[in-house]
Amino acid sequence: MVSRVVSPFIMLFALYVIFHGHYSAGGGFQGGTIMAASLLLMRLAAGREIAQLQFRTILGTPLGSIGVLIYFGTGFMAMLAGGEFLNYGFLPFAGFQAAELRSLGILMVEIGVGLAVMAILVAIYDDLLEGYPHD
């Protein structure tokens, strides 16, 4: 009962940690881990069926790959636009200074890292429980 109340707030805090990484301690790895903690809390507390409604097991590995692809794509987009790989100053968004583009690139990268970490942690938990009876 408590975990059902607490879990959304943990998720909100995870988003805060990811998106506030520019200004305080935090970032993709930490925020993704907190997000995975909230999802795992629902898996432990509410049982398999309800947790599957929230985050399906099949989604784990594809979302992790998408996270890595977001990171790689950000660097590759900068390379296609004329800069070096992962040089966010060359990202092809109009109307930004180079410093602002770097800030934006860092944000995109952090989102990719957070998504990958969250999905992979949940996927590892699901893989460990694979084949065992769920209560």
Add this chain to the structure above:
Amino acid sequence: MKIINWLLLISFGALLVYASFGLPNRGDADAVMHREKSPAGSQGASSYYIRNAYKDANTPNMVTVILADYRGYDTLGEETVILTAGLICFLILRRKKKNSDDPI
């Protein structure tokens, strides 16, 4: 045999403690890695980061700038390591549907 193990452990620990006395103090400005210039004469990286992190990336958190921008390759590698760990867990631990009745 057990005594030899303990002796090795204690001597290695003593070696580590002895080596830790050679480390520079925390925040020591005269340590080689914190100097403005390296012994070879090139400009040190750490002072460059501290001076230019906000100017380069418009982000107040210096650690985030170093992690995601200056050291972007490193973070990409870390994320790939995490993905690889997840994929290996998937490949080792997932079982086929038809074998799900086996006890092991």
